[in-house]
Amino acid sequence: MRVARPKTSTPRRLGPTMTVIVALALLLAGLSMAILNERQVKVQKLREVGVQAEILSGSVAGALAFDDRAAAAEYVGALRANRDVEAVGVYDAQGKLAAGYARPGSRLPQTNRVEPAAFDGVHLTITVPVVQGSTQLGSVYLRTLTEPLPRRLARYGAVGVLILMASLVVAVFGASNASLSEAHRKLQVEMAERARAEAALRLSQQAEAEAQIAIATERGRAALRQSEQQLELALRAGRLGTWVLDLQTQRLAASEFFRANFGLGSDDPFDGYADLLSRVHPDDRARQKQDMDAAIEKRTDLESEYRTLVGDGETRWILVRGRAAYDEGGAPTRMTGVSLDITARKRADERQRLLLDELNHRVKNTLATVQSIAIQTSRTADAPSFEQAFLSRIAALAQAHDLLTAVAWDGASLKDVIGRTMAPYVSDAQADRVSLAGPNVRLNPNAAVSLTMAFHELATNAGKYGSLSVVGGRVNVDWRVDSASNPTFIEIDWREAGGPQVSPPTRRGFGSRLVETGLAREFDGQIELHFAPEGVWCHMHLPLSRKMQLAA
Amino acid sequence: MAEAPPTARATGLAALLAVAVTFTPQGAQAQAGSIEYAVKAAYLYKFAPFVEWPPAAFASASSPFQVCILGRDPFGASLDQAISGQRIGEHRVTVRRLDKVDAASGCHVLYLGASPSQTAAEALRVLRGSPILTVSDGGRETGAIIRFVVKDNRVRFDIDSAAAAANHVTISSKLLAMAITVRTGTS
Numbered sequence: 001m002r003v004a005r006p007k008t009s010t011p012r013r014l015g016p017t018m019t020v021i022v023a024l025a026l027l028l029a030g031l032s033m034a035i036l037n038e039r040q041v042k043v044q045k046l047r048e049v050g051v052q053a054e055i056l057s058g059s060v061a062g063a064l065a066f067d068d069r070a071a072a073a074e075y076v077g078a079l080r081a082n083r084d085v086e087a088v089g090v091y092d093a094q095g096k097l098a099a100g101y102a103r104p105g106s107r108l109p110q111t112n113r114v115e116p117a118a119f120d121g122v123h124l125t126i127t128v129p130v131v132q133g134s135t136q137l138g139s140v141y142l143r144t145l146t147e148p149l150p151r152r153l154a155r156y157g158a159v160g161v162l163i164l165m166a167s168l169v170v171a172v173f174g175a176s177n178a179s180l181s182e183a184h185r186k187l188q189v190e191m192a193e194r195a196r197a198e199a200a201l202r203l204s205q206q207a208e209a210e211a212q213i214a215i216a217t218e219r220g221r222a223a224l225r226q227s228e229q230q231l232e233l234a235l236r237a238g239r240l241g242t243w244v245l246d247l248q249t250q251r252l253a254a255s256e257f258f259r260a261n262f263g264l265g266s267d268d269p270f271d272g273y274a275d276l277l278s279r280v281h282p283d284d285r286a287r288q289k290q291d292m293d294a295a296i297e298k299r300t301d302l303e304s305e306y307r308t309l310v311g312d313g314e315t316r317w318i319l320v321r322g323r324a325a326y327d328e329g330g331a332p333t334r335m336t337g338v339s340l341d342i343t344a345r346k347r348a349d350e351r352q353r354l355l356l357d358e359l360n361h362r363v364k365n366t367l368a369t370v371q372s373i374a375i376q377t378s379r380t381a382d383a384p385s386f387e388q389a390f391l392s393r394i395a396a397l398a399q400a401h402d403l404l405t406a407v408a409w410d411g412a413s414l415k416d417v418i419g420r421t422m423a424p425y426v427s428d429a430q431a432d433r434v435s436l437a438g439p440n441v442r443l444n445p446n447a448a449v450s451l452t453m454a455f456h457e458l459a460t461n462a463g464k465y466g467s468l469s470v471v472g473g474r475v476n477v478d479w480r481v482d483s484a485s486n487p488t489f490i491e492i493d494w495r496e497a498g499g500p501q502v503s504p505p506t507r508r509g510f511g512s513r514l515v516e517t518g519l520a521r522e523f524d525g526q527i528e529l530h531f532a533p534e535g536v537w538c539h540m541h542l543p544l545s546r547k548m549q550l551a552a
Numbered sequence: 553m554a555e556a557p558p559t560a561r562a563t564g565l566a567a568l569l570a571v572a573v574t575f576t577p578q579g580a581q582a583q584a585g586s587i588e589y590a591v592k593a594a595y596l597y598k599f600a601p602f603v604e605w606p607p608a609a610f611a612s613a614s615s616p617f618q619v620c621i622l623g624r625d626p627f628g629a630s631l632d633q634a635i636s637g638q639r640i641g642e643h644r645v646t647v648r649r650l651d652k653v654d655a656a657s658g659c660h661v662l663y664l665g666a667s668p669s670q671t672a673a674e675a676l677r678v679l680r681g682s683p684i685l686t687v688s689d690g691g692r693e694t695g696a697i698i699r700f701v702v703k704d705n706r707v708r709f710d711i712d713s714a715a716a717a718a719n720h721v722t723i724s725s726k727l728l729a730m731a732i733t734v735r736t737g738t739s
Contacts, residue, residue, distance in 0.1 A: 062726040065598050071730070132601035132726065134641040 019174030263310025457511030467499030496535030623667025
């Protein structure tokens with residue numbers, strides 16, 4: 001910073017200059033006073049001498065009127081005592097001298113004429129008329145010294161000495177004052193520089209402090225930002241919503257994810273606990289409130305799972321965790337927490353539970369099926385064939401289970417069910433002996449197992465006695481639905497050809513009963529099983545109810 | 553003060569009288585008397601500036617100032633010459649010669665001469681209280697306000713200020729100072 005140098009020369013010059021000016025002013029004042037005094041002295045002298053002349057004039061009126069020169073001379077003589085009076089004369093009405101005298105060196109005029117008073121150097125001459133009433137009786141002449149020169153010189157000399165002394169005092173005072181002014185100016189400069197230095201130091205300290213604060217603040221902010229970013233990242237990664245509920249005003253501050261848990265965008269109104277409750281599934285509202293009240297009262301962490309209504313009849317499951325804060329008096333002030341959408345987990349749980357139920361059901365069904373197979377096989381087969389027949393049927397059952405397990409018991413296509421069932425009876429090289437034709441129809445697990453067992457019986461019969469028991473025999477399976485878009489029933493035809501001539505069986509065995517009775521009953525359908533001589537023909541007419549079909 | 557102190561006054565008139573006597577031995581008495589009355593005639597109006605009359609003494613601001621001579625006139629033409637053209641303020645000075653005077657005569661200065669019709673004492677009695685400066689001549693008391701006296705060959709005068717006061721005229725101290733004696737009590 002550039003510091004302006006103080007002006008040093010001007011005040012130093014001003015001291016003596018001012019002193020000279022003051023001295024000159026004093027001199028002028030002295031002269032003015034002398035002139036004024038001179039004038040006043042003159043006026044005073046004029047007045048004094050005028051009064052003397054008037055007194056003389058009044059005194060000699062009678063003497064002049066009655067021509068008493070002795071009396072006039074007496075009055076004139078009385079003025080001799082005044083040494084300033086140099087000449088005095090009394091004149092009659094004709095202007096002729098009646099009485100008078102003159103000091104040496106002065107002259108008395110022989111005739112007199114009344115004229116204005118006149119100063120003549122150090123002399124003053126006054127003439128006044130002698131008037132009695134309205135009659136002029138004569139005149140008076142008076143000439144005096146106004147003030148002797150030595151006296152005037154002495155007077156003015158004294159004044160001059162006084163002025164000189166005053167000027168000297170002023171000069172000394174001025175010099176002293178100039179010195180003081182210089183010292184004062186230097187002090188001012190030093191003080192100003194010191195003040196500037198102190199200000200600069202203060203500024204520097206302040207700047208340093210501010211810088212330190214800024215650094216600390218910036219570090220703190222950076223750390224806070226990092227922490228916030230990490231938290232945000234964590235919240236986003238975990239798809240965690242955050243929320244703060246003011247327990248006194250019931251106002252709610254919700255994050256983007258928390259709002260999303262309720263199917264809301266950032267602009268939708270959602271700022272009160274009432275809004276929240278209105279979007280909780282009606283069946284869960286009481287529990288939600290109960291959980292929250294309990295957590296606040298017992299000062300425990302809130303952990304609550306409930307469903308939210310996200311619109312269009314859809315619901316979601318959320319897990320909410322939170323903790324209340326309390327003031328000094330122990331009153332709850334607010335509750336802060338996070339939320340997590342657990343819909344997927346809940347659905348998985350549900351599905352698992354359903355699967356377990358289904359498995360339980362399947363196992364029971366399978367065991368019942370196995371039991372039924374064993375009983376039926378034992379009734380229709382003799383001891384040596386029982387084992388083969390039983391194992392074969394169990395294998396078919398297992399195959400159906402394999403197929404369903406492969407698709408997680410989520411149903412199977414009709415084509416896969418028939419294909420897998422036929423596989424043990426035709427090698428890959430003879431695959432063309434079996435033709436499967438028809439639209440894709442998805443079967444539910446029950447239907448898949450039942451149809452597997454039914455086609456297993458048909459295939460076993462064909463392999464043992466029918467077209468697949470000889471080289472060149474064929475099986476054609478084709479099926480159709482009444483409507484591609486919205487089928488209500490399916491017709492399946494099993495036709496054997498190229499096999500030995502068929503003769504109707506003498507009694508109905510397990511397979512026939514399973515196909516004709518069991519299947520028809522299970523699916524509310526109609527099954528026709530014909531043992532025609534050219535080959536077995538089975539026609540199935542089955543409704544595509546939910547009992548049978550999973551999906552089109 | 554009953555009388556002004558007598559002072560030695562050598563005046564021009566005395567010298568004049570002396571010269572007149574010295575250089576006119578014949579008829580010196582007549583000459584001296586003539587000069588004396590000439591001086592007295594001049595005095596008759598010279599008193600006026602030193603005397604103050606009440607305003608009622610003048611009929612108007614410009615009415616004449618009347619110098620009256622009762623009875624025999626000792627001044628003759630010298631009086632007329634002396635007052636010729638003289639003015640007392642705005643008042644022209646005139647001379648009246650009367651055998652008898654009274655309060656209505658309009659005189660301001662009255663010289664009491666010898667009159668067969670009215671003695672000086674009678675005139676003074678008649679005029680007592682009137683604003684008239686009465687002047688008498690001679691060595692005896694007449695009761696006039698001013699009485700001419702000759703002392704040391706000079707015409708001088710005595711003043712009876714009580715008589716002046718009785719006649720309501722005011723005499724200046726300057727005139728009193730010129731008097732030989734000033735009588736303050738009534739005679």
